Each structure stands twice: as C-alpha cells, then as structure tokens.
Amino acid sequence: MKKLDKKLIKWFIGKNVFVDERIQKEVGIFATRTVFVLFVFELLFGFGIVVYASNSQIADFETLFYISTFVQAIGVLFLVYGFMLIPMAKKRLLVKEVSPEDKKEFVKRLQHSWVRIAPLEFVGFWILHSLFYFNEGFFNVLFSFKEIISALIFTIFFTLFMSLYEKMHVKTIKDDE
Amino acid sequence: MNHVREYRRAQKLSQMALAEKVGVARQTINLIENDKYNPSLDLCLKLAWELNTDLNTLFWRDKKES
Known part of the structure; x- marks a missing residue:
C-alpha cells in the first residue's frame, strides 16, 4: 500500500489509529460497499430529479436547485456515516x-x-x-x-x-x- | 484453532509485545489467536519467525477441523 493511501486512511479514520493489514482490509470492504451505495443513490436521485423537472411545471428552478443539492449533501453524509463510520466503530476499528x-x-x-x-x-x-x-x-x-x-x-x-x-x-x- | 497463543505464552510475550514485533495492532493478534481473522501470508511468516517456529506448527489444521 502506498504511503499516500495510508495517510488518506489515517486522515479519514483518525490519526491515532494504527493502520495495519486488518484495518486496510476492513476499510477496503466498507469503502467498496459505500461507493456502490453512493453510486446507486446518486443515479436514482439524479434520474428522479430529471424526471420530476421535465414532467412537472416548475416555476422556481432556483429553489429546486437548492433543495436537490441540500438533499444530496445530507444523503451523502448519512450514507458515509451509515455504511462506513458506524460499522467501523462497531468493529472497534477506531479505537x-x-x-x-x-x-x-x-x-x-x-x-x-x-x-x-x-x-x-x-x-x-x-x-x-x-x-x-x-x-x-x-x-x-x-x-x-x-x-x-x-x-x-x-x-x-x-x-x-x-x-x-x-x-x-x-x-x-x-x-x- | 491455531497455536499462536500457546507459542506466544511460551515465549513469555504479551499480545502487545508480539504486535509491536510484527508491526500490527494488538487487536489483530487477538483476533488471529481467536481464529476471527485470517492473516496474510506475509504476517503469518513474521509471526512464525518471531515465535521461533514454522508455519505448519502455527497454523496447520486437519481437514476435519476446518
């Protein structure tokens, strides 16, 4: 594993955690799962917004833009927490x-x-x-x-x-x- | 069950001391001893060297056991 990857993991899970092969493996599994879920979320959300915007009469696109970016930001935050940080904490990787x-x-x-x-x-x-x-x-x-x-x-x-x-x-x- | 714990105790090493010698976290040694983590070949070799034994003695198990 490259030095940069180790630094990235440390930056993400905390600089005090000892990054050994088990941590790398677990982070890899959780990261793959999270990326897949994020991909599905972004795909469905983007598709949903496009369908909604093209099929309904929207007067205020600015508000729609604010709402959709806000939902996206919150969604990404929750997914990363739910699929990465909480399972990692449960496995005591952050200790x-x-x-x-x-x-x-x-x-x-x-x-x-x-x-x-x-x-x-x-x-x-x-x-x-x-x-x-x-x-x-x-x-x-x-x-x-x-x-x-x-x-x-x-x-x-x-x-x-x-x-x-x-x-x-x-x-x-x-x-x- | 592997024999890491027996050999570590025979060498009078704590989990922390062995972990430091092989360059992993103490929890990793604990999980290996309890058969809850499959170490890489590289780590198995390091463990065998530090515990003055070989891979077979530390990790070999019969087909019936697995």
Missing part, C-alpha cells in the same frame, strides 16, 4: 489502545495536537463562512466583528468536541481481550 502508564501522556498529546491546529480551523471557518455572504462585499464581511467572533466560537467548540471525541476512543490495553 486506539495505549498502556495504562502512557494513557495520561497520550491524552495530553492528543489535546495539544488539536490546540495546535486551532488557528487553522479558525482561518478556515472564517474565510469559508464569509464566502457565503460574498455578495454583501467579501472583505466587509470578513473583517466584521460578528464574523470574527463566530469563527472564534466555532474554533473553541470544535477543538473541545474533537479532543473529547478522540479521548473517548483511547482505551487502555487489556491483553487477551
């Missing part, structure tokens, strides 16, 4: 095991890593969120007090949530279990 003496140090390192990337999250959210309102003047929105505060709040909550989420998946080693 990171550490020895009891290393646990404290490991959790500390984990939290520090999320704090280290917090500025990136802040900038990412700040720019992306401002882009939503770019017809009101991108730079006016970008440097508005409200936008900076909302990016700050997002960063704080996201950092806290992610460190707690990853902490939850750290387990102490119990041999023969």
Whole structure:
C-alpha cells in the first residue's frame, strides 16, 4: 500500500489509529460497499430529479436547485456515516489502545495536537463562512466583528468536541481481550 | 484453532509485545489467536519467525477441523 493511501486512511479514520493489514482490509470492504451505495443513490436521485423537472411545471428552478443539492449533501453524509463510520466503530476499528502508564501522556498529546491546529480551523471557518455572504462585499464581511467572533466560537467548540471525541476512543490495553 | 497463543505464552510475550514485533495492532493478534481473522501470508511468516517456529506448527489444521 502506498504511503499516500495510508495517510488518506489515517486522515479519514483518525490519526491515532494504527493502520495495519486488518484495518486496510476492513476499510477496503466498507469503502467498496459505500461507493456502490453512493453510486446507486446518486443515479436514482439524479434520474428522479430529471424526471420530476421535465414532467412537472416548475416555476422556481432556483429553489429546486437548492433543495436537490441540500438533499444530496445530507444523503451523502448519512450514507458515509451509515455504511462506513458506524460499522467501523462497531468493529472497534477506531479505537486506539495505549498502556495504562502512557494513557495520561497520550491524552495530553492528543489535546495539544488539536490546540495546535486551532488557528487553522479558525482561518478556515472564517474565510469559508464569509464566502457565503460574498455578495454583501467579501472583505466587509470578513473583517466584521460578528464574523470574527463566530469563527472564534466555532474554533473553541470544535477543538473541545474533537479532543473529547478522540479521548473517548483511547482505551487502555487489556491483553487477551 | 491455531497455536499462536500457546507459542506466544511460551515465549513469555504479551499480545502487545508480539504486535509491536510484527508491526500490527494488538487487536489483530487477538483476533488471529481467536481464529476471527485470517492473516496474510506475509504476517503469518513474521509471526512464525518471531515465535521461533514454522508455519505448519502455527497454523496447520486437519481437514476435519476446518
């Protein structure tokens, strides 16, 4: 397996998970299943929208566009969660095991890593969120007090949530279990 | 049932220690010992080398057993 593929798996399932041949195999099985389901979903959804748009009298295509892209985004999210992340969690693939003496140090390192990337999250959210309102003047929105505060709040909550989420998946080693 | 657990215990190795030696997660060793995961040939060889034995002794089973 290429280094890039390993990095991709780590990025997807969490950087603390040890990617060995079993994880690669399981991820491969779940990914194949998910791709197939996504293909069927996109095919049926796209076909359905085309049939609906061509057979009914639609006055407002803009709303139809918004609704269909929203349903697509939510659908993809649910399918990836339902067919990949939940089964992987059930098989305990997302669990990171550490020895009891290393646990404290490991959790500390984990939290520090999320704090280290917090500025990136802040900038990412700040720019992306401002882009939503770019017809009101991108730079006016970008440097508005409200936008900076909302990016700050997002960063704080996201950092806290992610460190707690990853902490939850750290387990102490119990041999023969 | 394979003989990985017996040989690991005979070598006084924990699952974690053996996992580190062969480059896999501890859970993978546990699943192999419980016959819930079929390791690749490469991993079987690594296990046999680390446990100072051969593939036949570790993994061979009669037709009736499988």
